[in-house]
Amino acid sequence: MMSKKRCSNKFATLCLSLILSACAANEPQRSDSVLQQSGKQAGQSAYLWVSESAEYQWNTQLIYQAAANRVYQYLGGKKEGKWGVFLDLDQTVLDNTAFQQLLLERKTTYDQPLWDEWVKMEQASLVPGALVFIEEVKRLGGLVVFVSNRAHYLQQATENNLHALGVPYDEMFLRSGQRNKAARWHSAMKNIDFTPVLWLGDQVTDFPLFDEDYNGDDCPAFSTAYSYNAPTDSFLSEQLGRCIFVVANPIYGTWKTR
Numbered sequence: 001m002m003s004k005k006r007c008s009n010k011f012a013t014l015c016l017s018l019i020l021s022a023c024a025a026n027e028p029q030r031s032d033s034v035l036q037q038s039g040k041q042a043g044q045s046a047y048l049w050v051s052e053s054a055e056y057q058w059n060t061q062l063i064y065q066a067a068a069n070r071v072y073q074y075l076g077g078k079k080e081g082k083w084g085v086f087l088d089l090d091q092t093v094l095d096n097t098a099f100q101q102l103l104l105e106r107k108t109t110y111d112q113p114l115w116d117e118w119v120k121m122e123q124a125s126l127v128p129g130a131l132v133f134i135e136e137v138k139r140l141g142g143l144v145v146f147v148s149n150r151a152h153y154l155q156q157a158t159e160n161n162l163h164a165l166g167v168p169y170d171e172m173f174l175r176s177g178q179r180n181k182a183a184r185w186h187s188a189m190k191n192i193d194f195t196p197v198l199w200l201g202d203q204v205t206d207f208p209l210f211d212e213d214y215n216g217d218d219c220p221a222f223s224t225a226y227s228y229n230a231p232t233d234s235f236l237s238e239q240l241g242r243c244i245f246v247v248a249n250p251i252y253g254t255w256k257t258r
């Protein structure tokens, strides 16, 4: 027969082991919840920075001014209509923070039908600095070509939104097939017959993976777009501030890790 003391010790051990296993079972949930909470706070903070801060405006204006300087340097002797710029649209030219506000208010995350519904409202505003830059390119005789991964069926709503914002442009290529933009860039260069001076976007996939680091004044040749898993020591960093200009977007996207 077990002594009272031994019985009590055994009961305490059992309780402790039950508590420990309960803690272990709960641990991942607690961590997930903490991560979700901090992600939510980070999302709200990013949204506020983009929608409210002067610093965000200064950042995007600075990038667009640097892009304009590249255009001025490139221009000598270039024929009107034979050079141009490739721009992404979302969070590069069009500011969709109102959509992010909607997601935060509804306590939900991105989904395609909700995004489509919002785009069709044609309520996007402009990223600071974008319009001044685009107007300057047009004034100097350059072409403005948008290549975006918005779905092709959003073409009319996108055109209407850009028109209402007074954005002049020459061509717009949305996505009807693959997300990789290289085929659309090549097709635009061939069909419109122009040389791109620079690419401007908010994610690494908005830029070409160049074949070499330097090619005189012109941007180097490329066969594909940059991907998230491309090596970081490739030629993209060589082209920053020359053929590649990146505006900050802390709100969404699959960011390239260092």
Ligand SMILES: [Mg+2]
Residues within 6 Å of the ligand: 088, 089, 090, 091, 092, 201, 202, 203
């Ligand atoms: Mg974008």
